[in-house]
Each structure stands twice: as structure tokens, then as C-alpha cells.
Amino acid sequence: MRVFVCEFVTGGGLRKGPLPPSLAREGLMMRDALVSDLLDLGVDVLMAHDDRTRAPYGAESVSVAPGDSVWRLWADLASACDVAWVVAPETGGLLAKLTRVVRDSGARVIGPDDETIRIASSKTLTASKLAAFVLTPPVWRPGEVPVDRAGPFVAKPDDGAGCEDTRMMTAAPTKTQLPKGHIVQPFVPGDAASLTVLRVEGRTRLLSANRQRIVVENGAFRFRGVGVAALEDRDGRFVAVAEAVVAALPGLSGIFGIDLVLGEDGPVVIEVNPRLTTAYAGLRDALGFNPAALVPPFSAAVCAPAAAPRHVEIAL
Template structure:
């Protein structure tokens, strides 16, 4: 049986492309969506991949890829209206301003979404809700502070935010009043990382263990890259965290990114992103083609066979 899949990546599917402070985000989004598309079309069971993106973004020319151009004269809504109900769609959208939740709610009425359940999207889009759920399940998670003092350094981030966007180090004068629609955590200067897990209904696997490259400039914290395979020496501890996530939250599906940090001698979860993340960009270079084949097999056959994913070499991805 052949499959047709629609790929809808939020930033690349806007009718107007942002060319200011979001230029880096757009570049990353183009790279990510290109990698998703080019990986999936290698699978023999896919017939056509429908790529929905702005007309000014360079097309991918391949007989299996159908390009659908979004413009001021052709909206995303009009394009999606042309597909049959029950078509399969992969949504890649940010948690910022609950964009992913809103789009999921709209799209699920017509499409079969190859994503985690709406319950999980809601649970992990909110940093506060994610913290409470992880804490309730007794899974190690970075604490969200209720009380703050001037003895520690704190960071502030949006309750609904994607990646390292708008993460700030707070000064003493900022601690008088808790910012609205933001969460506060203690600043941890130690090692930070992320791992990717693939989830199906009956199985899960930790695909890669990476170290994050973080830059601090003018009280802003930004992730500028990844060392793919940089945390492989901690795989045993990371796999334990992955199992806890999988066993406690049913309905996770596909590519799941988990950000972590080392607090003392214990790895703790910063956040869980139930969607494709930029780690995909460096996956083949660091872990080989087999890792990409596992992803396409899961999305196109709904099969996940756990076999050890070996690191070929560490590889740095710059954002």
C-alpha cells in the first residue's frame, strides 16, 4: 500500500516571510522541513509527499515531491481545502502562543495527524503544565520556582515558548514581581543537552544523545547549536528518562525531542517537545542512514523495531 503525506511546517508555510529577528528561525525551519521531506521520500511505500511552503522558498525538485505554494493570493487554508478528508498530515509547529495547539485543533477535523495526541500536545506545550505532570509522575524535572530570593541567579522564559526563544537571566531588580505568562527557574551553569526518542503505540527508542551549545549575551540565553552524540556517555541514564516518559504518557508518537540539564549528578528534564526538532539536521552525519530509516519506517509503516543506534562520529550542528 502506498502513502501520500502532507508536510506542514509552520514557519515555512507563512504567506509573508519574516526577515528580521526571525531570520535564523526561518533558516532553521527550511533546513528541518527539507530534511524531513528528503528522508521520507526515500521510503519505497511513499507515493507523493505534498510540501506546503511559501512561494519564495527554494523548491525541492523530485518526482515524489509535490510543491504547493503559499502566497498572498493563495492561502494555506485554500491549499489544504483541496485535499481529501482523511489525508495524512505531519504538523511541525511551535509551542509559542499555543500555535501548535490551535493548528492541531483545526487540522484534526479533516486530516489524520501523524503527531502525538492532542492531550500530549497540550500537556507539554505549557512549561508549567509539563512541570506539574512530570513532578506528579515522580520524573526528575527542573523545578519551577514559586518563591524567589536575591541569593540565586534565576532565568525567566515564556510559559508557552519554543526552544531558547526569549529566555532571559533576571537581575535582582527584576525579582520584585513575577513576570506575567512566564515561568522562573534557577540558573544552572552546568552541562545541557537533548535527546531524541521515537515513540509508537507499542515501543520506544532513544535515537540520539546530544550536547547543547549555549550562548549567553546581554542577559539572554540562546541555543546556537548541538554536538550530535555529545552525551552518548550518559546513554544509560538518558534511556531511563526516556522509558519513564514513554511509560507514563500514552499517546506519544513519532519524533520526540527532550531537553535536559545536569544538576549535581542527576539529569533533569527541562522540557519535552513532541515534534520534529533541529537535531534531525545532523542525524545522518552522526548516527548514519539507519537512524533516518527508522524514522521513515515509523511514519510510513507505523513500525518501530528497537535495534541499537550506534554513534558513527560526533558532529556539530550550528543554528
């Protein structure tokens, strides 16, 4: 079996412009963890890499240089493979486009269907789907925040990923205070967390509950790392959240992430990441076995250890 692995940032997606060190670092961590897991399962891995980054160990990789048509290259590489596993930000429809290009090449794509990616790529659409199933904050357009709602508020791009351009505001912003495409939500006090979830063959499995390191600097949210499996699910509330999110978005598939705030009223779902997240970089060490072996068509007989997952810290 031959697998095309494409992590957008390190795979050449930003070759026409600057390569932010923080994004490259996160991308390399996810890419290298996934490639290592797949190679250990005995499959051949084919990739592309931005020529400003190092090539992945053990995989066949094509260097992407200035002037290269990276989307055409990705399509050609995917067409030479049986399976594709892609990771990209939702911003600007990039994850949706990459998934579509790879699927059109004929490769089997690991991940959600197109409609689920479309919904999860929009904070507004995600909230509308989740509201009947889990606690989730409302979404307003700038200038449409109810007059009786007190701050603070969070402003962010509707199609952004992670903490990208996410800011804290004490008062509700007007239409002219935010860029086009931004939305407003009430700030939810509590501890930042995330879930790494597996959805295959109609079954949902919580792989790890993670503590996120998020700080606010000069009004901007910054992601500083994640404690993989740092949280225990003694009362089953995290499993319940994972199952409820899948009920709201039944097209979710593969390994994906759910961002939460652990507030006074329980877990509040902030967004759904329909792809691998940074937590995957520490998932194998945390679980004690290869998580890629749980995903068809790579599924193997994996015996999870009886002990609870081990806490693995990833600093950025």
C-alpha cells in the same frame, strides 16, 4: 501513500510578517531532512512553502504569497493526503492548532495526542506532570518565587519554544518586570543536552543523545546548534529519562525531543518538545539509516548498525 508535510515557519505560517533568517534556516533544515527521508521511502509528499523560501526538492509544493489564507490552504492540502507530519512551535498554541486543523481534514497525524500537546506547550503544566517521574526545576509565577531561593533565575514564556525570549536574571523578578505569561525557574548549572526519542506501538527508543550549543549573550539565551549523537549513554541514564518522560506523558508519539541539563545530581529535564527538533536534520547521518522508516505507517525493515551513532554537528 500521500503525505502532507507542514513545517510552520517555512510553510507560510509567517507570511503576513517578517521571516527571521535564523528561524527560516532551522525550519528548512528540518523540512528538507524529513522530506528527503519520506521520499526515499517511496511516498508522495505534498507541501506548501513561503514564497520567500525555496521550494523543497522532489516534493509537490504550493507557493504561499501575501494575502493567501494559509490555514485554509493547509487544511485543503491535508485533506488530499492520507497522512500528515507537522512541525510548529508551541508558542501561542500554534502546534495544537495546526495539529487540530490537519486532523480535522481527515489525515492521520504523526505525533502526540491533543492533550499531550496542550500539556507540553506549557512549562507549568509540563513541570507538574514530570515532577513525580524525573528531576525537573520548579516553576513560579513572577513575584511568587520563595524568599529563601537565591539566584540566578531563568525567565521565559510559559508557552514559548526553544530559547525564545528566555533570559538569565540574578534576582527574582517582580510581577512588573516580566511580560504577561512569563514564568520563572531556578537556573540549573550544567551542560545543555537533548534527547531525540522514538515512541511507537507502546515502545520507547532513544535515537540519539545530543549536546546543545546554548550561550548567554547580554542576559539572553541563544541556541547556536546541536551536536547530534555527541553524547554516549553508557550507563543507560538517558534511556531511563526517556522512559520516565513517556510514563509522565503517555500520549507522546512519533519522534520528539527532550531538553536537559546535565547537572551535579544527574539529568534535569527542562522541557519536552512534542515534535521534531533541529536535531532531526542530522539524525539520518548519525544513525546510518532512515529514521522515518521507524514510524508507522512508514515502518520498514530497518537494521540498525552495530556501531554507535556517529556524531554529526549542526551549526546555526
